[in-house]
Amino acid sequence: MWRMTVSVERETLLLRGTLDMCVLALLARRPTHAYGVVQRLQDHGFAQTGYGTIYPLVSRLRRQGLLQQSTEPGDGGPSRHVLALSDDGRATLEEWTREFHEMTRRVTLLLEEA
């Protein structure tokens, strides 16, 4: 039980630094609404990532100009805010991806040598 809690905390810590990049990557492939982001993250195995985490995150990315939001009419239901990557978002995603690969390369090297 204790080990499981620590393991979840560890995963949360690791995810914290990369979640915004993952969200940008998902939205680069296909625009969707905030709940769509949650679903797609869960499809990729990030089961612990809920709406309460993603909603403020996409709001921040939108404010930073990395995401654009448009309103689409719902199919007979309420209208929806659809999120897509802006040009700045695309450039930022490329930069973050490069940095991430460089970081993981260094960490992998360190772990292999240790």
Place this chain on the structure above:
Amino acid sequence: MTGEERLSEFVDRVEECWVRLGMEATVRRRLVVDLETDLLGAHAAGATVDELVRTNVVTFAVELAEANGVELRGSRQERPTTQGVVETTILGGLAGAILSWFAILTGPIGNVLYDHYETVGAGIALVLTGAVVLASMGAAVRWRFRYVRGSTRLAVTTAALALAGGAVGLVLAVGYAHRTDFSDDIGTIFVETTLVAAFCGLAIVAGQKALGARAGSRP
């Protein structure tokens, strides 16, 4: 209550937090409309209400406000340092001890216990006092760090560590009391109380360090 009503209730609770934290009305209305639209849209897209509202409302409200670049009055997004936790625990414990002193040991509860249970009453009173002190410690930590994600777990962990340390301190205090022939001299009582409090503090410091090290969150 329908799904829409539950979502609406959630939005109301988030808005209440924003009001309490002094968010400007125009900004608040805009964020409320956005949140309501997004929640209803997500619900229509197949999200269950539980999935959407399963979060700490206060933390969510603060994070969402900050994500939108809104400064909130007094949200105190301070990280819980070991020193901060220990200070808060001591203050919470003191408040609980004073409360217990009046309500349990010297107040009406104490009178009932002593009248009906005689010698066992003293034991019950002490256990009740310990429970109140522990609960006050947890409540103080939970309140001080209420805007930080995981504050409930931090409060429970701190109270559990204090309980463990307090138990060790209590054993030593009883040993000391035995050596002094259970003296009710103020100096002896001070030493016994200090022993229990010191071990509570030590357990919290050691526990926080161990937890921090295990989670890899310390620099």
